[in-house]
Amino acid sequence: MSHLLNLRVSFNKISIILQGSILSLNKLYLDSNEITKFPQFCINHGNNSALPNLRYLSLTNNKIAKLNVGQFRCFSKLRSLKIDNNWIGSIHSNTFTDLKVLTNLSIQAVGKQLKKIEDGAFNIPSLQMVSLRDCHFHFDSLSASAQSSTLSSCNDLRFLDLGGNFLNSAILPRIISQLEQLRYLNLENTRLGYLSDNVFPKLLAIETLIMSNNRIYGWDRYVFDHVASLQYLDLFNNLITIVNETSFPIALLANLKRINLGGNRFACTCEQIWFVNWLRRTNITLSYYPNRYYCTTPDIYNHKLLKDYKPSFLSCNPIITIMISMSALVCLLISTMIIFLKCSTNIKNVLYLLKVKQFRRQGYLPIVNSEDYEYHAFLVYCDENRIWVHNDFVKKLENEEGFKFCIYHRDFDVGESVSGNVDKYLKKSWKVIVIISNAFAKSEWCQWEVDIIQERRRRQGRNALLLVVLENITSKNMTSPLRTLLDSTPHLRYKKGIGENLFWAAVIKVFEKPSDNLRFLNYRYKLLLNEGQFQYVPMSV
Template sequence: MIFKVFIFFSYFLPCLCGHGHPPKPPKCLSGYMTDVQNWVDENGRLIPKPGDSDNVIDLSTTTNPVQVLNEKMNLFRRRRTVRYLSLAKCQLTRVPPIFQLRDNEMRPLAMMLEYMTLFGNNFLGMSTAGEHYTLSFNATGTTVMNLSNSPQRQVVSVWSSGFTAVNFPNLKELDLRSCSIQTLEKNLFRGMPNLTALYIGENEIHFISSSAFYGLRNLVHLDFSRNEAFDENGNPKNLATDDYLVFNYLESLVSLDLSHTKLTLRNLGMLKSLGKSVRSLSLCDTGLTVLQDGIFNSTSLHVLDLSRNSGILNNQRPLRGLEDTLLALYAREVNLQRIDQFQNFSNLLVLQLAGNEINTVDLETIRTLKALKVLNLNKNRLNSWFEPTFSLLPNLHLLSLQDNNINVITEQMIADLINVNYLALSGNFMVCNCHAKDLYKMAAKNEKNNTEDFIDLPEELLHRNIYSYYNDLIQNRSKVGLEDCEELCFDDIGHSGSFRLLDYYPEAYVCLQVPESKTIFISDVYSCGRLAREINYEQELNGSRKKLLALLIIPCVLLPVALIFVFRRRIKYFFITMRNSAMLSLINKKDAVDGKNNTIFNYDVFVSYCNEDRGWVLDHLLPHMEAECSISACLHERDFLVGLSILENIVSCMDRSRSIMLILSQRFLLSQWCQFEMHLAQHRLLETRREDLTLILLEDIPRRLRPNTLHYLMMTKTYIVWPKDESERPVFWKRLKKTLIAQKNKPTENASLA
């Protein structure tokens, strides 16, 4: 058992890099094959261990590998053995019958092999005429042997025919990646009793026989990642098996990687056959949308990756059974909205929840995560908080809150963060205040007083993407420095702590200076000062009533005058708007027909768009609306009346249109008139209580760029997204046509804004 554990950890030993740019966060926790072993490179070429260079036969990219292998084996004698063999990218269509070849000491190849790769060949599922590999050579190379008549070598109509009836007593690792394998038939690996690592990723496997892994009692690591199969019509094939207990024979399995392999709910039954020995499981980017409650009851998982599976954690107790064993959970981009699923995970050390929809942190759940050391909440919707939250995690070492909605640093937040060792806050649009400066100065002070403190994780988490990623961030981070500041600069800080910034560089830590409406570095923000912290405002007001009264009267007199002068143009614009609204009211009354349900509409839809999107509207939208849907559209450049102001035209045309359509893009949000039309559309909906609004998104608009009006409309109205893929556009036009016709045929009501 000690040997098995050593083999497992050898796949996940850290690989700390030198100083440089911080590493990018991994899309999935599981690594590529070349990340977790050290004897083959990404192209299938061998990298033997020190001292084994004489025990290697590397035939990668060789066009006639069988003959060359026979010639090379003639050179092996005495203490030399063929421990490593590479037949990578040799254009093989099946495994050749080469394992009975003998060297000059009459030792068969199958008895010597310990590491073998067949990476990058194109194996066929069934036999093809003229490709039977029935010819080989004897050990001396002088006589051609015909293997077709050998009782131990019969041609099998599958890619694995070369493994048939062959025993590999010393084989430890086998690499079958990217070989176009489609099926794993019965007893395929039966002759490999001591195999500890099997790599069969990047294939097209869509069927696994129930006994495919029979005999692999010592297998520790199984890489089944990146398997995608398609039928003749290009549709994905579901992974199938004749028995869901397909992993039942893997008694020593510790690590299973199913990442990037598309699974369905039917495949969840396979996970129930995983035993207590399994410690690491990756289901990253598998397409699963739900987990059955209690599916992990029979396991003792330490590491679980569920990332990039939207909705997989949305049922009530998807992780039941792992409360006492799970040490690291990755759930990036799973559309998670709350964290109460992790309540009572008392041994959890690493929790990666980036890229979700979390806006509040449940305090009851936080109180139960007593062992948590790393919490990553990047790219969520968290706001500023005003009560103890992360201080409830006594062992929290690293907290990452990048790209959230934290706008203000409060005194309560600083008090809540002082016990964290490393903190990341970049990407939040913050308003300048003295507490933001406090946070900056505390981080600088802690850089001077503390040495680097790496995350101490147990051996169970010596996984490259857990251990190495976060410690690489710590090692490669830029430090906050106040080179010209003496100790006195830190005397006015009201808190003490140990946190340092994990993601610091000056351009990332900026804030909005509200009075000047400009962005500045947090390092340039004013300090609160000790006197400002200790001042008693009630006492100051009671002792200076006259001064305070004078200070209040003077602004009361001067402020209206100043406001009228500063905002004179806006005041004038306000009165013009009022005048135009009154005029428009008269116009609308003349056009409208009496009766609640008899309003006259001159247009079916008013289209609001910015000038930069004009080409899309004229070339794509207008032909479909007017030619195919018989919808009359109101466009500002074509239908606005000459002589009226822009404001009058907008309000009049919108009021005389049955429905409103907003063509949304990031450029749309930069246009003041487009913003006005969007506000007016919202006002129309509220005033008339109608639902006649269509939103079309030409591109993704991140939440941080959306004004509140647009965010409200997108949250309350169904919108249509213009697809980049041309094959999806017929569906777009079909949905739009259905919406427009439904709005056109809806009974009209008195929708006049006037």
């Protein structure tokens, strides 16, 4: 068949290919067969190619387990290679170097998990399209230099699909920083969270950016300034609650043709009024609007469509009412604000201390106390607050007051998983102390710990927790789980200087041992439970 151009033998049971020359063949489809070893198509002892004019080769859905260096030396004119859905576990350095004119490379869903990408694996300057979709590769397993060099040779890359892998805001800019010609970038389901300013370098030619099905709940103000050339932006099914006038730069909105913000957890509050009005008047195509644009908070607006949320002018701008009230109460308001600003932290700490004392006077009887545990408390904090936690908090309460805390830098077992350590040492700790700051609120790891803490609170009550707030949490950093925790649990605020002694007194009071009478009642209560009886125990002694 001297003039054969296209040959499709997919969906058969081919396992072995005997090399034979077809000089005219341009496209070869060998998908869904039982091939276990990549065919080299070399003849005459490897000196010539059996398919010298082959431009397109597809071997998807086979059983190929290895790609070795030198396997592609007889494909001098190959431009497109698809090897999706095979059993490849590693991509070695210079594997594709012999493919001098290759432009399209698709290695989707290889192996149960792609475990290794060596430095120089994609050393192909001619590449214009790369897809590693659904390989479940942990890019955090690479060193910072390896991340930067992964695609550094692909200066002409136009299309990149990394969906279904593991990335974060720190790793991504290292991978794409040198791809100045990139037009299409797919980051769907890559576990992205908060987007920092430098997550996208200057991608001056980018037209399509897909970040759907992630955990994005917010971003820095200027994050989209570097991708103002976008025509399609997809943020479907994330954790976005508020979109305001500063969320997207004017240059981006002027250039966008289509945007997808559906499936997010929007809040129907006055902060949303700009977005609600923009949705009604914009000329940009809104994917899935209006059915997938609905409110989740507050409860009275749960599942209400954003298009039906129409807050009144007075409800969001109570200027007239405020002016009337101000004329009568201006002096009182100023005085109150001055007192509050000067003493707000101390007032809150006093109220917290009074509640602890009131519970004890009313006969509050803990079923367990610190003597039942190895540690008085398990400390939860982010790395940015480590200096204060170690030098101030732990030093004061352990060295001077004799308490014992579980600190992961010091007490966790080496070699055991982090989640395993957390579960083990929570069980050994009487209470949980959470050190909250803006850095804590932005940390994805700390958000996971908040979920674990909430479960502890549901089982043992809010007195099992001690929340310490180091600073006011800004609205852009406040997440729904953290807001729920703060709203439902009393907390202390730390402020250096006046009132600092009151803060330490309140903390110590939380860990104060019960009186002898209370310990006796506690023993009596446990004894009744062990005997299978339960009766009312009067709290007065």
